[in-house]
Amino acid sequence: MKLEAHGDILRVTGLKELDVTNSTEVCASIRAALNPAQKNIEIDLAQMNYLDSSGLGTLIALHKTACSREGVVRLLHPVPAVQEVLKLTRLGRIFEISKA
Amino acid sequence: MNRPRGTSRPAVLRLTVPCDLAEVRPRSQEVGAFLAAQGCDENELMSCSLALVEAVNNAIRYAPPEAQGQPVIIEALTTDQTIEFRVTDHTAGFDWPQEFNLPPQDSESGRGLYLIHTLSHEANYLRGRGQNVLHFLRRRSSAPLDVPSNTPEEVRLQLAENDRVITQMVEELSSCYESLASIFRHSRTSPEPGRLQTFAQSLLEELTQIVGADWFLLRLASEDHAQLDVFAASDVSLHLAPLPLMSSQHICAELEAALTRQEVWFDTRTPGSTIDPIARARPATQGVVHPFYAGEILLGTLTVGRSVSQSSVLDPQTATVFTAGQASVIRTLTDFLAIQVVNARQHEEHIHAHALARELEIANEIQRSLVPKNLPHVPGLDLAAHSENARLVGGDFYDAIRTGDSSVLLVVADVMGKGVPAAMFAAILRTSLRAAPEVLQHPAELLRRANNLLFDELSTVDMFITAHLALVDPRTRSLTLATAGHCPLLVSTDRAPGFAALASEGLPLGIKRDTTFPEQTLELGESYRLLLYTDGLSEALDENGARYGQENLECWFAATVGNCRTADEVRSALIQEMQRHCGQRSLNDDLTFLTVTNNPET
Numbered sequence: 008m009k010l011e012a013h014g015d016i017l018r019v020t021g022l023k024e025l026d027v028t029n030s031t032e033v034c035a036s037i038r039a040a041l042n043p044a045q046k047n048i049e050i051d052l053a054q055m056n057y058l059d060s061s062g063l064g065t066l067i068a069l070h071k072t073a074c075s076r077e078g079v080v081r082l083l084h085p086v087p088a089v090q091e092v093l094k095l096t097r098l099g100r101i102f103e104i105s106k107a
Numbered sequence: 108m109n110r111p112r113g114t115s116r117p118a119v120l121r122l123t124v125p126c127d128l129a130e131v132r133p134r135s136q137e138v139g140a141f142l143a144a145q146g147c148d149e150n151e152l153m154s155c156s157l158a159l160v161e162a163v164n165n166a167i168r169y170a171p172p173e174a175q176g177q178p179v180i181i182e183a184l185t186t187d188q189t190i191e192f193r194v195t196d197h198t199a200g201f202d203w204p205q206e207f208n209l210p211p212q213d214s215e216s217g218r219g220l221y222l223i224h225t226l227s228h229e230a231n232y233l234r235g236r237g238q239n240v241l242h243f244l245r246r247r248s249s250a251p252l253d254v255p256s257n258t259p260e261e262v263r264l265q266l267a268e269n270d271r272v273i274t275q276m277v278e279e280l281s282s283c284y285e286s287l288a289s290i291f292r293h294s295r296t297s298p299e300p301g302r303l304q305t306f307a308q309s310l311l312e313e314l315t316q317i318v319g320a321d322w323f324l325l326r327l328a329s330e331d332h333a334q335l336d337v338f339a340a341s342d343v344s345l346h347l348a349p350l351p352l353m354s355s356q357h358i359c360a361e362l363e364a365a366l367t368r369q370e371v372w373f374d375t376r377t378p379g380s381t382i383d384p385i386a387r388a389r390p391a392t393q394g395v396v397h398p399f400y401a402g403e404i405l406l407g408t409l410t411v412g413r414s415v416s417q418s419s420v421l422d423p424q425t426a427t428v429f430t431a432g433q434a435s436v437i438r439t440l441t442d443f444l445a446i447q448v449v450n451a452r453q454h455e456e457h458i459h460a461h462a463l464a465r466e467l468e469i470a471n472e473i474q475r476s477l478v479p480k481n482l483p484h485v486p487g488l489d490l491a492a493h494s495e496n497a498r499l500v501g502g503d504f505y506d507a508i509r510t511g512d513s514s515v516l517l518v519v520a521d522v523m524g525k526g527v528p529a530a531m532f533a534a535i536l537r538t539s540l541r542a543a544p545e546v547l548q549h550p551a552e553l554l555r556r557a558n559n560l561l562f563d564e565l566s567t568v569d570m571f572i573t574a575h576l577a578l579v580d581p582r583t584r585s586l587t588l589a590t591a592g593h594c595p596l597l598v599s600t601d602r603a604p605g606f607a608a609l610a611s612e613g614l615p616l617g618i619k620r621d622t623t624f625p626e627q628t629l630e631l632g633e634s635y636r637l638l639l640y641t642d643g644l645s646e647a648l649d650e651n652g653a654r655y656g657q658e659n660l661e662c663w664f665a666a667t668v669g670n671c672r673t674a675d676e677v678r679s680a681l682i683q684e685m686q687r688h689c690g691q692r693s694l695n696d697d698l699t700f701l702t703v704t705n706n707p708e709t
Binding site: 024027059064068092095096100 | 218225
């Protein structure tokens, strides 16, 4: 997992899975990396082929963090399997999802 | 080679997952590879893997420390039509929800079960002691793809594994089928009236066989819910003493189940359990107590147990005396039995209601026999009577007894109470009055005697009687009246304008021993009208539930009776008035009255 700052955005890339084994750790790392100026979190899901309900919990926790800073969580390039999970749990609406 | 759909052999995979979350992904990938080899498409793979991971994650996350040495078991079964999973966990289990709803959007947890439910076409959860089975199934969307052939050795191993898992599944399923079959068998022969005990005995004997138990003990709550009584047991040594539900004594397994409304698993070898009645009857046994209810009301408990050797390992935390499937069968059959208990009790109530109806019929007959068939003919006097019963038989009655050449004793009485006792008291009162011809012309003395005769019996059952005794002599044109707590008699005469409401101040019969009754005499004049009645008249309700009232009755009497020539006309007018008041509403109390007029034709 790589964390990069782009102005008021913290970009997360290279995350291959987000599940019960790593979700707590990933959440803590991203929160720790946020500097005071960053209110938006972009997570590139292009390589993520595995997301379970614990992973969803992490995305929601990060969404709350961003909201408290008046920012958003943007999910980039989700693979079909991840899109399907977001759709099933009707969470597509609370994140900005960019498929392109 | 393409396999024709529906003809291929099922493929089975059985995996154990150590109690470690990090092991879940690799195992789910193994399952994924197995599913892919069976020709499952991308969508099926994704759905099945996610549901499976959620199930196994839960099984590991909620395993109690003492169960963490035991692996989670995954069994996958694919056919052309379905993909089926069984995940056996060793958690305390949970209640399978009736409905699956998503948590609020900002909730960080609570989506696992929802995903399992949504990603499968069928899902259920069997709970047992120390082991539970989550079963879910997905119907396949398309025919399986071409599957690469395996080597003969792989095929042989696969077939052996398939057979082993299928045998296991069949064992569990067959116990479910047996329980269903047992229910059907017993449904056809639902307990005959009064034979619930035999029925329960036979059903439970069958249950002990199905689940491989050694004994059972069925207790039902007593009618007052004070205790649990043994209703059926596998042998006489289990016909134990009643178990008080309200006492503060040691809580035993059965009591705990009844009070906590939860299944209780026990091992009678546990230290301290020797005061448990079951432990005394069965010193080395394990089992489960299942409480059962009708709505909120405790009906009873069923305890099913299996003997264990005194020396075998005692580990009550993980002991699995019955598998999840067997525990489920015990629950199903107990709940079925609960329905039969409720049915049988309703049947008893029906019989009871029937007995009650018969009692009312008898009471009705007694009451009918009390009412004189014909009113006596008294020169110079015209008499009419009306008596109508409300739904339940009451204790109203009237009588008219000739007391000599010219006079008549009129009686209207109301026994407070219903049914046979009220009718019996009315009969005794009637007889006691008729049996004292020497005092028939002295209403007060008659009441005194009747009170002395009936006092003990009436006060024993907290009943009493109100009565009017009116001696009318058309020759002397006099009325002599004694009252025992009864509503006033109405009289109008040509001697005074308007009317009078008369009641002497006597207590009802059965209230005080040795009481006396005042007597009053009134001159009636040439023309007079009398109305003796019970309070069913003034208490009659209209369609809105409003009482007719004493005042209305008196107004009606004052306005109407002067225009009636005969007692019968007064009676008809009053019946009409009551019909007008009550409208569509049926009588709420008995309606009894006597009307008297002078007879101008004699």
